[in-house]
Amino acid sequence: MKVLIVGSGGREHALAWRIRRSPRLTRLWVAGGNAGTASIAENVAVSPEDVPQVLDAARRLSVDLVAVGPEVPLARGLVDRLAEAGIPAFGPTAAAAQIEASKGFARQLMQEAGVPSPQFRVFSDLPSALDMVQRHHGPLVVKADGLAAGKGVTLCASPAEAAQAVQASMTGQAFGAAGQRVVIEEMLQGPEVSVFAFCDGQHLSALTAACDYKRLADGDQGPNTGGMGSFSPPPLWDESLAGQVKATIMQPVVQALAQRGTPYRGVLYAGLMLTTEGPKVLEFNCRLGDPETQVVLPLLETDPLELMLACVQGQLDRTAVKWDSQRACVGVVMASGGYPGKYATGVEITGLGQDDDASLVFHAGTRLEGAKIVTSGGRVLTIVGMGESLEQARFRAYQRTLGTSFPGACFRRDIAASSRLQGDLNWALRPAAAKG
Numbered sequence: 001m002k003v004l005i006v007g008s009g010g011r012e013h014a015l016a017w018r019i020r021r022s023p024r025l026t027r028l029w030v031a032g033g034n035a036g037t038a039s040i041a042e043n044v045a046v047s048p049e050d051v052p053q054v055l056d057a058a059r060r061l062s063v064d065l066v067a068v069g070p071e072v073p074l075a076r077g078l079v080d081r082l083a084e085a086g087i088p089a090f091g092p093t094a095a096a097a098q099i100e101a102s103k104g105f106a107r108q109l110m111q112e113a114g115v116p117s118p119q120f121r122v123f124s125d126l127p128s129a130l131d132m133v134q135r136h137h138g139p140l141v142v143k144a145d146g147l148a149a150g151k152g153v154t155l156c157a158s159p160a161e162a163a164q165a166v167q168a169s170m171t172g173q174a175f176g177a178a179g180q181r182v183v184i185e186e187m188l189q190g191p192e193v194s195v196f197a198f199c200d201g202q203h204l205s206a207l208t209a210a211c212d213y214k215r216l217a218d219g220d221q222g223p224n225t226g227g228m229g230s231f232s233p234p235p236l237w238d239e240s241l242a243g244q245v246k247a248t249i250m251q252p253v254v255q256a257l258a259q260r261g262t263p264y265r266g267v268l269y270a271g272l273m274l275t276t277e278g279p280k281v282l283e284f285n286c287r288l289g290d291p292e293t294q295v296v297l298p299l300l301e302t303d304p305l306e307l308m309l310a311c312v313q314g315q316l317d318r319t320a321v322k323w324d325s326q327r328a329c330v331g332v333v334m335a336s337g338g339y340p341g342k343y344a345t346g347v348e349i350t351g352l353g354q355d356d357d358a359s360l361v362f363h364a365g366t367r368l369e370g371a372k373i374v375t376s377g378g379r380v381l382t383i384v385g386m387g388e389s390l391e392q393a394r395f396r397a398y399q400r401t402l403g404t405s406f407p408g409a410c411f412r413r414d415i416a417a418s419s420r421l422q423g424d425l426n427w428a429l430r431p432a433a434a435k436g
């Protein structure tokens, strides 16, 4: 199979790395890409977000499958255009990608499907939104409706903060058009987990889960980022929780989308909070997560091309999807100094080392400059340690991270640390009375 991956982050390098190992693969290209993908595939110089450009490239290369990484081309209808051109594409259509592209759409769908969620309301006019906030007591979460590169959510401790967030979003100052509609939600509490399933429009694969770290600094301090690290599997993720999430969250949503005539094909990502009343949905995404992909794909035992084709063809019920339950992965993101604000690029990276069974380096914001590999973005690398336990994987991830360097590099030192695992354990150990 000739395959084209779309995107240029760590997620896409991990996809390329995993697809490279498929016995079905004959040739691999990456639309966009980085220095890491260039070492295992052929980069194509097009913008991953430019639908006509990617469509042209897929036609020109006469590929057998396109695998789309990021949400923006999905929301813009890349998969619809490819399908019209007769090119099999892995990922949801624009209609199904609304589950991520509009938080209001997603909340209404969840309500229709009876999926456990926080209380919410959707507003399109500023005075009504402000009125609701002022009548409310206690904390609230204000979310821009549209895509805001992971920055559209504001956690507000007081009505005054919520009013400010609503004002900034709805006047277009903070997130442009994406913020003119807002969803205002009840603030939930508990450990968070990201859950992934392959879907073919009707059927779902076995689920897998990971945790990610959105804040920049240790102890969940500092600004929100695209994600500073991740690990899989979370210790509290077991068959019983997986079964509950599949039955009460994933299946009902896939069914509701099929009933609406917009079946969901691709990876469905649920961001969950494990509350004392059980798991509730914070958000759905229409793709694999970044940096979660980097810790999840090394544990995928099934041939990814077979799996993606089964999703495209609606035959996932004939493919058993297996995740390695004997191993764990921990991913540490190395970012440019100053990220998520301003940062320098073009800085040389040294000590990248060799991948083996213990560790992998996935590139994000990197490019080749002659024989050198230099930085070209905010998140630069995800360094993944693998092992028989999270502790061993964590040790290996940090060992390799400490050998890799570039001026200004920053990374969190508490990815998969026992403090986080302890918080999760406390949830699992909560008194039976709170288990509902």
Ligand code: AMP
Pocket: 118, 141, 150, 153, 155, 185, 186, 187, 188, 189, 192, 214, 271, 282, 283
């Ligand atoms: P989202 O982009 O919707 O996942 O939101 C980003 C982050 O905001 C999540 O990872 C949570 O930590 C937090 N968050 C979102 N919605 C809620 C909520 N209803 N209650 C508490 N925290 C939330």
Ligand code: GLY
Pocket: 150, 212, 226, 227, 285, 288, 289, 290, 291, 292
């Ligand atoms: N890691 C969060 C995301 O991919 O949206």
